[in-house]
Amino acid sequence: MKVKMTVKMTVARAMVEVLKSEGVEIIFGIPGAAIYPFYDALYSSDIKHVLVRTEQAAVHEASGYARTTGKVGVCVATSGPGATNLITGIATAYMDSVPIVAITGQVNSSLIGKDVFQEVDITGATAPFTKHNYLVKDPKKIVRVLKEAFYIASTGRRGPVLVDVPIDVQMQEIEFEIPREIEIPGYKPREKGILYK
Amino acid sequence: MIASKASEELRILVEKQKIPVISTLMGIGAISTNHPYYLGMIGSHGQREANLALRQADLLIVVGARLADRALGDTKITDNMKIIHIDIDPAEIGKNVDTNIPIVGDAKYVLSEINKRISEREEFWAAEIKAQKKILPDDGKLHPYDVLREISTQYDGEYIITTDVGQHQIWAAHHLYIKRPGTFITSGGLGTMGYGVPAAIGAKFGSPDDEVIAITGDGSFQMLMQELATIKREQVPVKIVLFNNTRLGMVYELQKRRCTGRFIATCLDGNPDFMILAKAYGIEGMRLESKEKLKEAISVMKSYKGPFLLEVVTDPDEPTIP
Numbered sequence: 453m454k455v456k457m458t459v460k461m462t463v464a465r466a467m468v469e470v471l472k473s474e475g476v477e478i479i480f481g482i483p484g485a486a487i488y489p490f491y492d493a494l495y496s497s498d499i500k501h502v503l504v505r506t507e508q509a510a511v512h513e514a515s516g517y518a519r520t521t522g523k524v525g526v527c528v529a530t531s532g533p534g535a536t537n538l539i540t541g542i543a544t545a546y547m548d549s550v551p552i553v554a555i556t557g558q559v560n561s562s563l564i565g566k567d568v569f570q571e572v573d574i575t576g577a578t579a580p581f582t583k584h585n586y587l588v589k590d591p592k593k594i595v596r597v598l599k600e601a602f603y604i605a606s607t608g609r610r611g612p613v614l615v616d617v618p619i620d621v622q623m624q625e626i627e628f629e630i631p632r633e634i635e636i637p638g639y640k641p642r643e644k645g646i647l648y649k
Numbered sequence: 650m651i652a653s654k655a656s657e658e659l660r661i662l663v664e665k666q667k668i669p670v671i672s673t674l675m676g677i678g679a680i681s682t683n684h685p686y687y688l689g690m691i692g693s694h695g696q697r698e699a700n701l702a703l704r705q706a707d708l709l710i711v712v713g714a715r716l717a718d719r720a721l722g723d724t725k726i727t728d729n730m731k732i733i734h735i736d737i738d739p740a741e742i743g744k745n746v747d748t749n750i751p752i753v754g755d756a757k758y759v760l761s762e763i764n765k766r767i768s769e770r771e772e773f774w775a776a777e778i779k780a781q782k783k784i785l786p787d788d789g790k791l792h793p794y795d796v797l798r799e800i801s802t803q804y805d806g807e808y809i810i811t812t813d814v815g816q817h818q819i820w821a822a823h824h825l826y827i828k829r830p831g832t833f834i835t836s837g838g839l840g841t842m843g844y845g846v847p848a849a850i851g852a853k854f855g856s857p858d859d860e861v862i863a864i865t866g867d868g869s870f871q872m873l874m875q876e877l878a879t880i881k882r883e884q885v886p887v888k889i890v891l892f893n894n895t896r897l898g899m900v901y902e903l904q905k906r907r908c909t910g911r912f913i914a915t916c917l918d919g920n921p922d923f924m925i926l927a928k929a930y931g932i933e934g935m936r937l938e939s940k941e942k943l944k945e946a947i948s949v950m951k952s953y954k955g956p957f958l959l960e961v962v963t964d965p966d967e968p969t970i971p
Contacts, residue, residue, distance in 0.1 A: 478854055502854065502883060505875035509847040512873070516851025519834050520809060520859075522654075525851065540841055547838025548675060549652060609738040610652060641737070645754030645762060 458627040463594045463617070464489035466628045467555070468497050470598040473630050476526050478502060478517065480510040484530020486570060487557030489622035491528075507534050511541020511612075515550045524551045524605050531557045532570030535616070539578060545612040546581040551605040552612035553598075554582075561589050561618040575616050583611030591624035596631055603634040608641025650679040650713045650756055653737070656830040658760035659712065660684070665767055668710070669775035671699040673720045674818075675837035676713070678827040681806075688775060693722035694819045694969060698782055702775050706730055712756050713737070716745045717838075735759050785971055791940040793820040793892055794971070796961050799947045800862070800890070801826035808860040809834065809852050813845035813869030816898035816969045821864045823970075832859075843872030849887040850879055860888065860951075867893040867920055877930040880956045888950055894963040895920055902969060927958040934958040 461469070467490055471479070478500040483491045494501060504510045507529040514525030525545075529538050535556040545552045558564070559571045575585045584604050586597045594617065601613040650659065656679055663670055663686050670680050671691045680687050689696030691703050703709070703724050710733045714720065726732070726746050734741070734748040735756060742751040752759055773779075785794055797820055800808075806828030812818045812835040827833045834852060836844040849863035870891055880887060901915040927934035933953060937946045937960065950959050 480851065502850075502879065504847070505878050506873065508843065509850075509873050509876045509879065512841075512844050512847035513851035513854070513876075513879075515844075516811060516834060516848035516853075517855040518851075519831060519848075520852045520855035522652075523855075540839075540843075544836050544839045544841040544844060548836065609736075642739075642753055643737070643755040643758060645735075645752050645759040647750070647752050 458629045460625055461628045462489065462493065462622065463591045463624050463626055464493040464622040466595055466626060467598060467617070467622070468493045468499065469628060470595055470630070471499060471526065472497065474599075474602045475523065479526040479528055480504055480513040480517075481528030482507055482510065482530070482534060483528075484534045484557060484570070486531035486559055486619045487528060487534070487555075487622075489619065490555065490557065490617070507537035508541045511538050511545060511552060511554065514552050515541070515545050515548075518550050518552060524553055524602055526553050526555070528555045529557070530570065531559055531574075532572045534570075535572055535574040536577065542578055542612045542614065543581040546583070549610050550612065551610040553601045553605050554612060554614045556614065556616045557622070558587065558616045558618040560620045562620070564618065575614065578614050581612075582614050585614040585616070587616045588621055589618065591621050591626050594621070594626065595628065599631055599634055600636060603636070604639065608643075650676050651830045653713065653756040654830070655712070655755075655757035655760050656680060658757055658764060661764050662760055662767070665764070665769050667770045667773045669702050669773070669778070671702055673714045673716075673837070674822055674835060677822055678830045678833040681829070682825070682827045686773065686775075688779060690822050691722070691724070692720040694719070694822075695722060696823060698775075698778050700724060701778050701781075705778075708733070711735065711746075712760065715741050721745075783971070789940060790964070791938070791943065791961070793817065793961065793963060793967060794824040795940060795943060796890065796892075796937070796947070797821060797824035797864075799943050803947050803951055804860065806832075808832065808862050809856060811835065811845045811848040811852055811861065811863045813863070813865040814840045814842045815866045815869055816894075816902070816967070817864050817866040817869075817892045819969045820892070825864075842869040845869060846887075846889060847873055847876050847879075849889070850876060850883075850885050853885050853887050862888045862890060864890050865892070866898060867891060867895060867917055867923075868897045871917075871920075874926070877927070877932060880932065881930045884955065886955050888953075888956070889958045890950075891923060891958060891960045892963045893920070893923065893960050894965045894967065896965045898965070899969070901965060923958065923960045932956045932958055934960065936960045936962065938962045
């Protein structure tokens with residue numbers, strides 16, 4: 453008999469748990485108000501955080517890490533200017549097919565679209581040069597989304613994936629369970645060769 | 650090629666069939682740059698032998714490259730050239746060049762399948778082209794290629810190189826010995842100035858046992874030089890080789906050629922004293938100005954255990970391609 457084990461935890465903590473399950477040992481970033489719950493969860497993990505001096509460098513450092521290890525590079529920034537500072541780095545990774553997961557904080561989900569402090573539509577802005585991106589409004593979806601982000605970044609032609617998480621979502625409690633397999637309809641990278649005629 | 654770790658399969662293919670290898674900027678290191686069949690980088694900033702081979706080829710096997718404008722340069726793909734295009738992304742097939750035989754798949758898998766089906770060939774096709782390799786002048790002055798070749802010699806290719814974007818990037822692409830795949834890390838597609846130093850920091854975290862050297866210029870370096878603080882905070886022992894010609898060298902050269910010397914906004918007077926800057930972050934540094942000191946400078950940099958900045962004073966009129 454299979455017993456399904458779930459644990460209650462915050463989305464922020466669940467994000468850190470997914471990073472751990474993906475074998476992430478190091479992340480590069482700068483904290484800010486909209487990403488503080490994630491950083492708070494990071495405090496009690498073994499993942500090393502490298503504090504950079506501008507967010508663009510965080511993506512480049514994640515890129516240098518990814519290109520030497522073959523693993524996915526992870527970078528983090530807060531909402532608004534933190535997120536927009538990532539843009540050049542993300543576009544750089546996209547053009548060179550480097551696997552990156554970029555995590556950004558977003559303003560409170562009830563305030564999105566109201567031009568509140570440090571709000572920017574980063575999923576809209578990065579759509580043309582991310583392999584895929586997500587704005588996570590439903591706390592229950594965070595685990596699947598982050599797992600998918602790693603899967604998409606590191607398979608087929610590799611590239612950057614951005615995951616934008618509003619601060620209120622980060623603080624929600626969820627039932628945490630790691631999905632075993634990733635199955636994304638419409639995304640089936642072909643590794644074995646096919647000859648077109 | 651590099652992402653798919655297909656270098657061994659590539660080597661078997663070209664050695665069996667005696668095929669010359671040319672590379673895009675991003676492909677450098679896919680095969681050792683001192684492999685007898687390697688002719689160099691192609692494109693507008695490429696090496697002569699490589700471009701010559703590309704122009705004369707009747708069959709081009711493209712593996713993982715997208716052949717964008719900078720990679721082709723002035724070379725026109727004609728109907729006389731047959732193209733086999735191997736790429737993991739079907740969107741690349743037929744995007745920039747027409748293809749006779751498109752193959753979508755992982756380079757390692759596809760090349761290993763091809764290798765099962767080919768025979769040995771006798772003669773190396775591009776022997777004549779290879780023999781025409783240009784010899785660089787030795788005029789007693791310190792040139793960037795002297796520095797890069799000295800680094801190559803002293804380290805014997807045992808390093809991970811990251812570069813920024815500009816003249817120094819092309820100098821590095823032409824003159825550094827790249828022994829292993831994945832040890833030449835550069836912003837090839839977007840051409841992002843500022844990439845080199847942070848990429849070196851990340852590379853050092855990823856591969857702490859390797860020596861990591863960032864090749865940069867004064868323009869690129871200043872785009873993200875605040876990362877010296879990250880180097881200091883984390884004590885990341887990266888080496889930085891900074892070619893300082895007080896110019897945005899690529900554009901300066903363009904203005905020299907295309908705008909009959911009407912130089913605008915390309916002189917970077919206002920540069921800091923990079924030695925004092927390094928010192929401000931507690932980073933050891935050395936300024937190299939003459940060829941006599943070259944061997945010693947590289948040897949000091951190599952044996953130094955912590956982060957190190959080597960500033961190479963460079964003639965603004967040093968061309969990208971000699």
